[in-house]
Amino acid sequence: MAKVYNNWVYIKFMRGLIFSENAELGKEMLNFLGGKIECDVAFAGEVGEAGLFAAKKIFILDSYPYDPQPVAIALESIATSYDYFFVGATTAGREVAAMMSQDLKIPMESEILSFDLESGQARISRFYYGGKTVMEKITSARIFTVMAGIASPLVTEKPYEQEVTVVHVQKPGINLITREEKQKGSIDLTRADVIVAVGRGIGKKEGLDVAGKLASALGGELAGSRPVCSDLHWLGEERQVGLSGKRVKPKIYIALGISGQIQHIVGMRDSKIVIAINRDKSAPIFNECDYGLVGDLYEIVPKLVQALGF
Amino acid sequence: MSLVGVIAFYFTYTLVLFSIIAILYTFGLWSRRFSVAISIQRIWKLGAEEMNRLIRGNSIDRMHFAIVVGLLLSIAFALLGPALPYLLPLLYLMLALTLPAIAGLLLSLYWRLQLLNKSDRLNRKLNGSKEMIFNSKKLQVILIVVIVFTIAQLIVEWITGFEWLANLLDATKNLFIAIYYARPSINLIKNFDRPITKVQLPFELKKIQSGEVDAAQVKVGVDKIGELSSDAIASCDSCVEIGACEAACPATATGRLLSPRVLVRKVSVLKESNGDDADPFKEILDDEVWSCTTCGACVYSCPVGVDHLGLIYQLRRTMVEKNRLDQKKSSLLMNLMQGGNSMGLPNYARNSWIKDEFGISEAREGKPFEYLLWVGCMPSFDERSRESVRSLLKIVREAGLSDKLAYLGDEETCCGDPARRLGEEGTFQNYALTNIEIFKKYGAKKLVVLCAHGYNSFTNDYISVDSSMKGIKVYHESQLIEELIEKGKIKLKKANEDVTIHDPCYLARYNGVVEPQRLILSSASNLKEPQQSGERTFCCGAGGANYWYDVPEEKRISHERLDQLSATGAKVTVTLCPFCNSMLNDASSVKMNGSMKVIDLSQFVEEHLDKNG
Numbered sequence A: 001m002a003k004v005y006n007n008w009v010y011i012k013f014m015r016g017l018i019f020s021e022n023a024e025l026g027k028e029m030l031n032f033l034g035g036k037i038e039c040d041v042a043f044a045g046e047v048g049e050a051g052l053f054a055a056k057k058i059f060i061l062d063s064y065p066y067d068p069q070p071v072a073i074a075l076e077s078i079a080t081s082y083d084y085f086f087v088g089a090t091t092a093g094r095e096v097a098a099m100m101s102q103d104l105k106i107p108m109e110s111e112i113l114s115f116d117l118e119s120g121q122a123r124i125s126r127f128y129y130g131g132k133t134v135m136e137k138i139t140s141a142r143i144f145t146v147m148a149g150i151a152s153p154l155v156t157e158k159p160y161e162q163e164v165t166v167v168h169v170q171k172p173g174i175n176l177i178t179r180e181e182k183q184k185g186s187i188d189l190t191r192a193d194v195i196v197a198v199g200r201g202i203g204k205k206e207g208l209d210v211a212g213k214l215a216s217a218l219g220g221e222l223a224g225s226r227p228v229c230s231d232l233h234w235l236g237e238e239r240q241v242g243l244s245g246k247r248v249k250p251k252i253y254i255a256l257g258i259s260g261q262i263q264h265i266v267g268m269r270d271s272k273i274v275i276a277i278n279r280d281k282s283a284p285i286f287n288e289c290d291y292g293l294v295g296d297l298y299e300i301v302p303k304l305v306q307a308l309g310f
Numbered sequence B: 001m002s003l004v005g006v007i008a009f010y011f012t013y014t015l016v017l018f019s020i021i022a023i024l025y026t027f028g029l030w031s032r033r034f035s036v037a038i039s040i041q042r043i044w045k046l047g048a049e050e051m052n053r054l055i056r057g058n059s060i061d062r063m064h065f066a067i068v069v070g071l072l073l074s075i076a077f078a079l080l081g082p083a084l085p086y087l088l089p090l091l092y093l094m095l096a097l098t099l100p101a102i103a104g105l106l107l108s109l110y111w112r113l114q115l116l117n118k119s120d121r122l123n124r125k126l127n128g129s130k131e132m133i134f135n136s137k138k139l140q141v142i143l144i145v146v147i148v149f150t151i152a153q154l155i156v157e158w159i160t161g162f163e164w165l166a167n168l169l170d171a172t173k174n175l176f177i178a179i180y181y182a183r184p185s186i187n188l189i190k191n192f193d194r195p196i197t198k199v200q201l202p203f204e205l206k207k208i209q210s211g212e213v214d215a216a217q218v219k220v221g222v223d224k225i226g227e228l229s230s231d232a233i234a235s236c237d238s239c240v241e242i243g244a245c246e247a248a249c250p251a252t253a254t255g256r257l258l259s260p261r262v263l264v265r266k267v268s269v270l271k272e273s274n275g276d277d278a279d280p281f282k283e284i285l286d287d288e289v290w291s292c293t294t295c296g297a298c299v300y301s302c303p304v305g306v307d308h309l310g311l312i313y314q315l316r317r318t319m320v321e322k323n324r325l326d327q328k329k330s331s332l333l334m335n336l337m338q339g340g341n342s343m344g345l346p347n348y349a350r351n352s353w354i355k356d357e358f359g360i361s362e363a364r365e366g367k368p369f370e371y372l373l374w375v376g377c378m379p380s381f382d383e384r385s386r387e388s389v390r391s392l393l394k395i396v397r398e399a400g401l402s403d404k405l406a407y408l409g410d411e412e413t414c415c416g417d418p419a420r421r422l423g424e425e426g427t428f429q430n431y432a433l434t435n436i437e438i439f440k441k442y443g444a445k446k447l448v449v450l451c452a453h454g455y456n457s458f459t460n461d462y463i464s465v466d467s468s469m470k471g472i473k474v475y476h477e478s479q480l481i482e483e484l485i486e487k488g489k490i491k492l493k494k495a496n497e498d499v500t501i502h503d504p505c506y507l508a509r510y511n512g513v514v515e516p517q518r519l520i521l522s523s524a525s526n527l528k529e530p531q532q533s534g535e536r537t538f539c540c541g542a543g544g545a546n547y548w549y550d551v552p553e554e555k556r557i558s559h560e561r562l563d564q565l566s567a568t569g570a571k572v573t574v575t576l577c578p579f580c581n582s583m584l585n586d587a588s589s590v591k592m593n594g595s596m597k598v599i600d601l602s603q604f605v606e607e608h609l610d611k612n613g
Ligand SMILES: Cc1cc2nc3c(=O)[nH]c(=O)nc-3n(C[C@H](O)[C@H](O)[C@H](O)COP(=O)(O)OP(=O)(O)OC[C@H]3O[C@@H](n4cnc5c(N)ncnc54)[C@H](O)[C@@H]3O)c2cc1C
Pocket: A198, A199, A200, A201, A202, A203, A224, A225, A226, A227, A228, A240, A241, A242, A243, A244, A245, A246, A256, A257, A258, A259, A260, A261, A262, A263, A264, A267, A277, A278, A279, A280, A283, A295, A296, A297, A298, B547, B548, B582, B583, B586, B589
């Protein structure tokens, strides 16, 4: 715990607790925080997995219900010996973190990109302005959520010597009654990792075959601009991306023959990598892409498919 | 005349007198219930308004006028009956008047018979209850009976010896009027000059913030029909199935799940059959309420002063309150609440390009300015739409006014219109109060907007939130450009080119701004008016927050409007609002491969600037 002597902050020993119901994300966070703050780990899983974490103290939640409330309460019960909390930013993790923040009256910051301790305070950075800029700040927050993929998982070769405690999670207030699979055949573009989107530039419905080949070579989904989906009906309306369609954020978004009007852009601007193929080099899509190819999609795409080995 | 004839005449004449007393009685009754003072001046004003509609109106207005003239004429015949043989010139004049009246009435009869079928189909499509469908037919048949009786009476007036029959027809028809048409007439007398722009406020955020009103006491939306405002209920109950709203409604025309007639009738019949506690959504479909573009054509064309829009806002607020929103509507609200604009894009540096390209300063730099330019959401984010601002700024530069102009930069957010129209009044008022503070901070006296929605918000909506807005003059770009031309600051050169015009609902119908754009366009081109133009314009499909969401429809409203515009033969359409421009541009590229050029008024003016003049 930190102690203050005559306005000097003397860092005795800051300890962090990492929690994620997802063991991989837990290991990523260990790597992310390595050398910055010493952390113990709490996770929900098998006792046998504990040794794979490079941490001295491990807490295993004895159950992991759908209700975030008992999870938060269980973590709060071990919170007293820690100064900082790092929660994996999964759907459930975000809720758990928010509840802890509320219960413990500790401020929280979400989805941090970096963490450092500076004279007893945390300096963090996070995206701001919808991802346009990164903001750095010194914060009094002590609970943070951390996104998956922030670092590679910290792998331990040999089992770590550690103290393992099982933490009891109370019976949840919400019970899972049944699980229903999503209807087969309905696609969920918002979860696709790779999207190949076509615009009016494909010219004819048959052009979909060319785009389809690229999509299957990459294991991705086909999508389209509004004219293609809801005016010409070459693709179903559920595949439309944009203002009046889906908002998607795949790892790779390939735009074929799409001009890139703002109504389309708002639906795909959160994609990680955007590749555009368009004949017109002044098409606005080229302002939004990471890689742009000026040319006829009917010449370029088959070559790409070939290069991918199909 | 035989004795029997005399007795028959005076007997039926007494019936006429009774029927007229019945009309006067029910008129009195409803005017008390609606607390309307019927004065000569008010009736006179209404008469002038009706004449105005006759002159500027469409065929439905004229038919409606023929019915009113026919009714008045028939009553005059019956009342003056005993005296007419001694007032021959008057009799001949009245007989002559019957001819156009009969012609008009026959036309209305024809239209009404067609409508009987069409409206029945709509009633069923829109899930009307049995009672509603029955009631709808009943009212339409009564209107047909009244028309038929009036025509018959006017014909009989030509035949001597059958005055008793004419009297009988008149008395019966008068009873119908007394029973069914007194309420709508009083509603009309009360509401004919109510502006479409008026939106009833469910609360005043300012008073809640200052603690003057307890937020816990504020109720937004309605759980029961009885909670609708009394004006809305009076409005619904006044509908007599004329169908003018339905004929003007762009949503009905494109096969959306909405007819303003059916909507108000559903409320009225549901209240009658299930009482005040009935849930309005028992019969009203969600998409019925969302299908409306708030274009105001229904309110504008209703001959009896029904306020369909007032009802629609109350229903939308209910759905927002209960979070009955799909992802598109809720993400619009999220963007408005969190992002400072309707597009869901970072507000930061939204129009820094203005400074880069034109060197115009931001208000916060402290340089004095005369006009404050409100760029608007569309041009701030949509590259295509920015062209209209570029053109306006070039015009301003040509007029030597660049120094007198400033813009808000990152302090500009949303005018709030999409929130209000979607039914999120709190977010709207929040924007309004914040923006008014910003205008005050910089001492803005003149605002310039390119968007019809911004224009309407600042001129009407904001005043209802804070009356200090009355001190700010709002210019739509058309008004500014007209002023610059008038003062000789810019000159246009005439080209021999056909252009057509699309008036935005929120500019033309809501605010009556129709002249400046016509003066400008006709001075520099051959202006081809579409059939529905000026105050009677047809919606582009974006209003009422429809830009951000979709509803089931058979045809896009923008495509329907594009058809009307291209029927003029012109290959260029001039718009006066970035949203109309975006909708019609999209329609042109999808439907006509872009062969209809859709440009903003500022772009047209820039193209036609006479720089040597
Ligand atoms: C209210 C509203 C909502 C909207 N919502 C959406 C929405 O949700 N999603 C959406 O996508 N749009 C939406 N739009 C439409 C949007 O404004 C654009 O019109 C649309 O995105 C354009 O589609 P596009 O790029 O496929 O077609 P175009 O703009 O016609 O572009 C075609 C492109 O293909 C290129 N091209 C042509 N041939 C070839 C070739 N052989 N090889 C390579 N390139 C070629 C051309 O250079 C051109 O850039 C909306 C519009 C409005 C008004």
